[in-house]
Structure formats: C-alpha cells, structure tokens
Amino acid sequence: MVEEGLIDEATAVRDRLTPSRLDELLRPSIRADVKKSHPVLTVGIGASPGAAVGRVVLYPEYACGRDDELILVRSETAPEDYLGMVASRGILTS
Numbered sequence: 001m002v003e004e005g006l007i008d009e010a011t012a013v014r015d016r017l018t019p020s021r022l023d024e025l026l027r028p029s030i031r032a033d034v035k036k037s038h039p040v041l042t043v044g045i046g047a048s049p050g051a052a053v054g055r056v057v058l059y060p061e062y063a064c065g066r067d068d069e070l071i072l073v074r075s076e077t078a079p080e081d082y083l084g085m086v087a088s089r090g091i092l093t094s
Helices: 009-016 019-025 032-037 079-087
Strands: 055-057 070-074 090-093
Touching: 070 079
Parallel strands: 055 070, 070 090
Antiparallel strands: none
C-alpha cells in the first residue's frame, strides 16, 4: 500500500504491521519465478511457517550427507529420522 501511495510508511509500520505478520514476513517463501518452474505436488497446513523447494526423498538416510535440496516425505516422523530431517530443506508428513 505504501508503494501504491495509499498510506505512508509510518502508518504501515505503526498500524498495519502486527507481530504475527512480522514473523510471517521473516520466514522463507516460494518466489514467483520458482512457482512457475516447479510443479506444485501438494498443499497442506504448515506445522511451522516457511516454504521449501526440492527433490522428494522417502528415506531419511538418503538425505544425510547430500548437498541437494531435498524434501523428506514420511507418513509420520520418528526419532530415528532426525538426521534426515536436519539435512532436508523441508519435511512433508500426513
């Protein structure tokens, strides 16, 4: 709205920027150019804010020690999945 000249910057910061909105703005999101070049496979309710793009892996041990951007897909996670979870860009569970 500031860029469109509808409100000034002080009003935007003072009246429109809530703590929850600020938290949302600081999390990763998918850029428009990436959305166009990568098909969306699924959507859901996020357990934590943010977004990720990567190749799907089904086994946490495959994600360990790799430099690729990977999304770990599991029906549910377990403590033994921890290293694969840390190595992944995102985690998708049912």
